[in-house]
Amino acid sequence: KAMKKFRIIAPAVVLAALALFIYFRFYFVFGEGVKSGELNYVVYKGVIFKTYEGKLIQSIRVEDAAGLYENEFEFSVRDPELARRLMLEGGRSVELHYKEYFGALPWRGFTKFVVDSVVSSSPAPSRQGAAPAPGAGLSEL
Helix, strand or coil, rough: CCCHHHHHHHHHCCCCCCHHHHHHHHHEEEEEEEEEEEEEEEEEEEECCCCCEEEEEEEEEEEEEEEEEEEEEEECCCCHHHHHHHHCCCCCEEEEEEEEECCCCCCCCCCCCCEEEEEEECCCCCCCCCCCCCCCCCHCC
16 A cells, blocks of 8 residues: 555656656746947847847957956847847847846757846947948048
8 A cells, every 4th residue: 555655656656756856947037137338249049949039249348458448148039029129229229127037948048047128228439449331441542
């Protein structure tokens, strides 16, 4: 009789533990926040699961020999309308609201960061010391 109870209870405990693991690993929102920087790109890609993936370049000016540090924030976008809007914002300075999960799901995106809205958008500030635009300064010749 005890063995019969064990055969019923043990699989139920294992299934409950597996369900909790899957929930916390892939569906529990670990953190939320806003990242700002210059939107590098948003693309639609994938072999089996097509997802929208993007990259934000965060520049930090530091008063030392190097002068400028850049950090890349790679993210996924679930909403096709938001992804299309971001595709048109390439090269602009944006603030993106995101949710962070412990793990990525193939149908949600390649990263554990999922952008769900644009907080603000403005033209990217010009960088001092950046290479001149093609053709710039030719009028002086």
